[in-house]
Amino acid sequence: MTESQRKIWLQVKLYALALARFFPIQLLAHHLKRSWLFLAFWVLLFGMASGSFFKTLGIPYLFSTPEYLEKVNPLSYFIVGVVLGLFTMAFHISSYIFYSHRFPFLATLSRPLYRFSFNNSIIPVAFFFFYAYQIFQELNADGMHWPWILANIGGMFGGVVTSLTVSFSWFFSTIRSRVFEKIGERLDKTLRLVIVEEKSADKLDLEGHHRVVTYLKNFHSVRWARDTSHYAKSDLLQILQQHHSNAALFLLIVTVVMLSLGYFADQPILMIPAGASIVLLLTFYLMIVGAIYSRFKSWTFGILMGGVLIINYLSGTPYFQKDHYAFGLEYETDPAVYTISELEKLCGPQEMERDKALLISTLEKWKAKTGESKPKLILLNSSGGGLRSSLWSFSMLQRLDSETNGKFWDNCFLITGSSGGMVGTAYFRELEHRGVSASAIGEFDKQAYVNLGKDILNPIGFSLISNDLFWSLKKFQDAGSTYNYDRGWAFERQLDANTNHVFPTRWSKYEGLERSAQIPWMILSPTVINEGRRLMISNIGVSYLMRNTNEFSDVTSLEIDGVDFFRFFKNQRSDSLRTTSALRLSATFPYITPLASMPSEPRMEVIDAGARDNNGFELSLRVIYQCRDWIEENTSGVVFVQLMANEPPSDEIAGSPYQSRFDALIKPIGGVVNSFANLQGFSASEHLSFASSWVDFPMEIISFQLMTENETDIALSWHLTEREKEFIFNSAQSERIGKTIDEVNYLLGL
Known part of the structure; x- marks a missing residue:
């Protein structure tokens, strides 16, 4: 050097x-x-x-x-x-x-x-x-x-x-x-x-x-x-x-x-x-x-x-436990007994026959409303995905209603799904019932779309630090009961404000309209996290959807996989459940909105409907099974219209989940979570395979996919950027979607 x-x-x-x-x-x-x-x-x-x-x-x-x-x-x-x-x-x-x-x-x-x-x-x-x-x-x-x-x-x-x-x-x-x-x-x-x-x-x-x-x-x-x-x-x-x-x-x-x-x-x-x-x-x-x-x-x-x-x-102790409620329900009275024996009482042979008869009666009224001798029966499946799925479902229904001159909505009988998709669909259904389809939710007037797309996450985050971490200092009255402010209430108040307070206060207010087929029937189905059953919030009895009967097994606890909300909580004021609470229960995303505790013993807690069936296809297929004979005789077939806001299935096989010893610790669970969408897709495909043995009428499945494999993912959130909102709206108006709408028009004879 x-x-x-x-x-x-x-x-x-x-x-x-x-x-x-x-x-x-x-x-x-x-x-x-x-x-x-x-x-x-x-x-x-x-x-x-x-x-x-x-x-x-x-x-x-x-x-x-x-x-x-x-x-x-x-x-x-x-x-x-x-x-x-x-x-x-x-x-x-x-x-x-x-x-x-x-x-x-x-x-x-x-x-x-x-x-x-x-x-x-x-x-x-x-x-x-x-x-x-x-x-x-x-x-x-x-x-x-x-x-x-x-x-x-x-x-x-x-x-x-x-x-x-x-x-x-x-x-x-x-x-x-x-x-x-x-x-x-x-x-x-x-x-x-x-x-x-x-x-x-x-x-x-x-x-x-x-x-x-x-x-x-x-x-x-x-x-x-x-x-x-x-x-x-x-x-x-x-x-x-x-x-x-x-x-x-x-x-x-x-x-x-x-x-x-x-x-x-x-x-x-x-x-x-x-x-x-x-x-x-x-x-x-x-x-x-x-x-x-x-x-x-x-x-x-x-x-x-x-x-x-x-x-x-x-x-976890009773004194310090912080419960979150479904507003409108009565929690001070004796809780509903949540046991298999009590559930059996709600779905016995007589109850199932009664509800099937009511289903057929409603179908008859729906058929009369269409004015056709053999109309196409449309079942709408709206996938979950927070605000993106709300906007996708809403904007797609706007275009479908516009380009079919209202025939699509007239032929729609049942709506199932989860999370934000059901929120957007419920909003469209309410506005359509009020007769504002042309002026307020037309293809070129976006005001209702803009209202629905407003932020909801802000009040949720605010409530998290101001109420949910400590003892809530703020309370409110509803249906004679007192509840604490929490993230659930923040979500509901903001949703109600964003939609200009159009929803009726109670979900049961839709009972007469649904049973007379004036509006499509909607089933909300949050998942009970205790053991995975559906809690079906439906104004039309669904005892036949509570259980799967077969001649090969008598394990009742597995046969009964659902709960009829209105009947099960009848003594806990189920008919007073708020509309916004019903929508929230179906859209309870972990950590963002709180798990709602229901007035039952043992205590039932519910989470997003997407935990079991993200787009509601399985549930709607089971409804079709119950009235298959009537459908074959009175319709020209069934069309499942699916509004999918989640990522499309990939044709590529994912790589090996095991790469290191650390991966070996987390991949057994993480791999299942990452494969969740595929698991539900495999289940739906399996149900369709078995359906071929009992379907004796034409059946079509048409999917409207928000995202393609080459497009950037949109946040699974109740807050979207203006760029994301514009992307969703433009996607609904795209030529790609127009080609799929042509298929719907063809099936409807337009």
């Missing part, structure tokens, strides 16, 4: 050493080495903002396109920025509690917490610019102009700066100090029980200051770290811990804000964007971690795990 090369190498080493002893780098190294719990919060934020986490649920869009008062604008980004500022402040405070004793030179500075936070900002600043880039990418993809994009990004940064400025001003405000003096020492002592101060000055790392040579004073100024060896340890410790009670107060304020938001849950102006709600929740948990560390130090992780286990145990 030459002399010049040696000098260059020495200079590089000196620069590297200086950089290693730069305070921001020291803090980053400490976080990477020791603060995995803190970093987990940032990893979660980075993952959600980038779309790496929860993309199929649409969570990343809550950050890239946050909505406030149904608008995406600088104000909505400003609110998210404010809460991100609070989260950043919580990160700085918790980090200060963790590491201030390792850097005693901070005690020689004015405003040590501020200086610490400034040097602790590598991760937050990286996230803010990364988040700004994600916002730019999303808004640019939506076709927004640059000035508007920059205004929205500016709103986010403005919120962050405002929040941090106010937070630091509070910590160093003389006004706040005077307030504390007036309140007295009692509050201060109470707060110090939350964030515990170190008693021994021996914990100070006086040698550690030699590892820090320089620090950032501000954005453009670097200073030398002072030597602290001549300072008394007790004085240094007192200075470094002067903000511990302030940290406890910060945690208290965040908690009070979350609880108070729950009390004002019905005030739209206080309903912050769902992305902000998520960050506020993370802020609360981050402060909890900091508070626990201040007392238990290295035991923090173990204490947290123990706390989770204790909370989990207590939440």
